[in-house]
Amino acid sequence: MNNGRKPTSSSGVKPRLTDIAKQAGVSIATVSKVINGRPDVSDGTREHVESLLESVGYSRPLRAQKTNNNIEIVFQKFDSIWGMELLQGACGAAREHNCSVTIAESGNRRSPSSAWVNGVLERRPLGVILVFSDLSKKERKLLSSRQIPYVILDPYGNPSVSTASVRADNWTGGLTATRFLIRQGHKRIGIINGPRKMMCSKARYDGYCAALEESGIAVDPSLVRYGDFTVDSGRREAFSLLSNGSIPSAVFAGSDLQAMGLYETARRLHLRIPDDISVIGFDDIQASAFLGPALTTIRQPMAEMASQAASMLFDMHMGKKVSHEVVFPTRLVVRSSTIEHS
CATH class of the missing domain: 1.10.260.40 (lambda repressor-like DNA-binding domains)
Known part of the structure; x- marks a missing residue:
């Protein structure tokens, strides 16, 4: 023993x-x-x-405590281009430390399942990156007791003061996206956001509201929809938003994947992008530049964020102190899916 x-x-x-x-x-x-x-x-x-x-x-x-020379990155479900870009960044940092990366699925967006928690105790990775997650006090205690460091990437909620996290400046991203549409002359601006309780969704929505309010435009609840950052939710919520009699002239999609779903719904409803409706996304995944038309979006440097999270794990494994919270800037990438509105 x-x-x-x-x-x-x-x-x-x-x-x-x-x-x-x-x-x-x-x-x-x-x-x-x-x-x-x-x-x-x-x-x-x-x-x-x-x-x-x-x-x-x-x-x-x-x-x-015998550990394996790999880090584990935990997704709710690994099924999108978005996840591939995070994985690419984590793998890049791991190669520099002669370390491998494994993928796990927790099956729950908010927190890892008990099956994963028990499994990671047996697998004993060098460290864990959790995507869109929170950890309970019990789970944090279990990982810490085995000296398994962890970093939360884009936390679901507000992480505890003892938890290391990496995220993008989502509030500024939401503000920038909405300001850009307002400068183009849009006043009826819809939003298809992520889950209501998720921290990044709240921040993007607050940025959206701040941009409208500073321009004297009232927030219209009838133009607000919530999805889950997937193509399917973008398709579904776009149909709800665009099949009404008075549609918005522009839509801020909380993720590029939701924007892709919106594109499909717009085609079904015979709405042209950007002539009938301008669309701006969030993430700047590689595929967004190849949509028809190419998607204007807010870039969050996902590969760099994942690389940073992995580097923090290696530092923690070596007993070094790391920042409690690392925030990456976002920036506007203008393409062809937005147009001035008269």
């Missing part, structure tokens, strides 16, 4: 695992599985044993 090392407590007293097993009502083998991050333990048992280990101040010796 523990590579032959006896467990030690923070107080210097060596807790007996037989006592832990007896208090928990499980076998010593089960306690060993919990300590070593084995997956074949129920969530309830794992949590109970972890709590008892914590109560006696048990800490796992650093040298007993």
